[in-house]
Amino acid sequence: MKPHKILPALLAAVAAPAFAASAEQCTALKNAKIADTQITKAEWSADGSVGADRMSALTGGAAQAQKAGAHCVVEGEIGARTGVDGKHYGTKFQLRLPAQWNGRFLFQGGGGVDGFVAPAVGSVPVRSSTATPALMRGYAVVSMDGGHPTPTPDFGADPDARLDFAYRSIGKTTAAAKELLYRMYRAAPKHSYFMGCSNGGREAMIAAQRYPQEFDGVIAANPGFRLSRAAVAEVWDTHQFMKIAPKNSAGQKILANALTQKDLDKVSRAVLKRCDAKDGLKDGVINAWESCDFKPESAGLGRAKTAVLKAVFGGAKNSKGQQIYSGWFYDTGISAEGWRSWKLGNSQTAKPDARNITLGEGSLKWYFMTPAVPDFDVAKFDFDRDTPKTYATGKINDATATDMSGFKVRGGRFIIATGISDPVFSAKDQRDWFRQMQRDTAGAEEFSRMFMVPGMTHCGGGQAFDDFDPLTALENWHDKGQAPERLTAKGKAFPGRSMPLCAYPKTAVYTGGDKNKAESFTCR
Structure with a gap:
């Protein structure tokens, strides 16, 4: 192709509505050769069924079974080994690849001490959110177990398992998932996001701080960033x-x-x-x-x-x-x-x-x-x-870095959403870290937003407007250049009402009109 025709061709490819994939392409992934990785499953889901997240209380994920469009389900294990304690270790993952891919990749964070592979659907990890999950939007979504097989902390006896849980499994899973994604669609993702709550929120912050070349969008909800x-x-x-x-x-x-x-x-x-x-x-x-x-x-x-x-x-x-x-x-x-x-x-x-x-x-x-x-x-x-x-x-574990210029420089976008009433990870600690990050990262206001949710406990719940959609806000920030200054929120605690969640340091102030509508509030 002549040089002057390359850019229009690339733009046309980016503008394409989706990358299509078939059942045959899916099952062929069972034979994919990826370093130190065993693919244990590559099956086509024609009806798009996705099981309930049995650990949703910790992840903020969907507690009910869901339906997505037709997609490929790939499962595998990276780095299988025997630990110093004689137990089996390795990072198990699940990757779901939609028949019609929108060009985006999402890493779904875990919860608790991990040790389980939740259904890779990419729900907004605030259990009260009614936002459409990423898989249903056309994303490729991956989840993983943090490098150990059970949701118990005894993996701490093995030094390598500690490192995997702290951060390494994120890098390993990202590399394997992107390789499988490319083999499926013959294209790299246009955008790579990480979204999680609780420990999954910590993992989201780790992704931005320690893998800035792999991710350009992060949503960290109620993150346990200073977990120790x-x-x-x-x-x-x-x-x-x-x-x-x-x-x-x-x-x-x-x-x-x-x-x-x-x-x-x-x-x-x-x-x-x-x-x-x-x-x-x-x-x-x-x-x-x-x-x-x-x-x-x-x-x-x-x-x-x-x-x-x-x-x-x-x-x-x-x-x-x-x-x-x-x-x-x-x-x-x-x-x-x-x-x-x-x-x-x-x-x-x-x-x-x-x-x-x-x-x-x-x-x-x-x-x-x-x-x-x-x-x-x-x-x-x-x-x-x-x-x-x-x-x-x-x-090794805490996501406390405050110079995030490496993430910012390649167009990264960073959103935090935290409940003021979170009983396990202090909103005050989160506020103070965010302030320090803004001081230590030049131009922080260009790439970062924090939304504090009054009344909300851990990953949803409480007397709160806890039904909101940060994923769409992230999409609009990348696609339309619209930095989110407010998220419109609802909540079961306040039926029939809506309220803006304002980008910190602004808060919602009533300025007149119908008290039940978000339009009656200004962010100041």
Whole structure:
């Protein structure tokens, strides 16, 4: 082709509506030879059925089975090996390739400590979102297990498995998925995105910070980006609550009863009374969350419970009063089940079911502490002596880099969405990191946006407008040059209403008109 005809041809290819693929092309991928990778499945799904995400409580994915168009399902394992603990390890993945591909690739983040391969459908990872999943939009979507086969933290006994979970499985899976994608469509993706919530949100930030050449769009929802410190904070919370946990008839302390639902409702109402109207409208939503000056004493909980509440919301500290993990914003979501399920649980036995314990304790002992100490008694955790034992893992695991110029320079677009009432990963910590990143990355406002969701707990839920669509915002940012300044949101907690989520530092302010419509609010 003559040089002057190359550009029009390329533009025509980019403008093409989709790249088509067939069942025959799909099944041929079973024989694909990719370094250190075994393809275990390559099957054509004519009816487009996608099973439910059984780990949706951790990933923010779809809890129900879904229907997509016809597509290819490829599964495999990268780097199969035997660990130092004698167990089998390797990064298992699932890749779904639509019959009509739109030229985009999405890496779907995991959740918890991974150890499972969720259906690669690319749902917006906020469980309350009704946005169309990426696969149904025509994306090729991949998911993976983080390099170990079970959703338990005992993989921390193997040094290589630690590295895979921290970041390496992202790179391995991306390379294999893009190779398979090219073999299917004979084209590289026009855009490569990563989207996840919780640990999947951390993985999204890792993708932008450590694999900036592979991704040009990232959506991190409620990301556990400082996961090693949050693990220590979980223990701090439990220590505080156990100080006031009442005993049952057998003399056993019951964590879930440290603060009753009546207590939490009192706090939520008191926070609303103090801060609701600061955004110009008393409507059950604290949009002016940064200026909320709530005092816990006003909730009427009594001296002991108030002291514990202040200690928890003040954040984990060592004996010198130095901050180990960020404090938290007071917000309405403290009365939501999503808050209780992490901090306190509901168990009426001596065996707590709070996720801070059921997920947090094992992760701390097996993975975050170096070396692993499986028999460690977290009730005796010393915040001076034991906190430094998490630093080594933090260095490989935490997505705390604040110079993101490598991601920005090649057109990267970065969106964070975090619930103000997230009980496990502090919105205050996220806010502070974002501010630092803006200072350390020149022109940060050109490529990054953060949306804070008042009332929302972890990956959706709470008294919140938690039904929104950051994926379409990312698409419009790349395709139309429209940087998202607001996301229109709805929520089951507020039927018949809509509200804008504003790009930080702006917040939604009521300016007149129908109070139930997002158009009546301005981002200021």
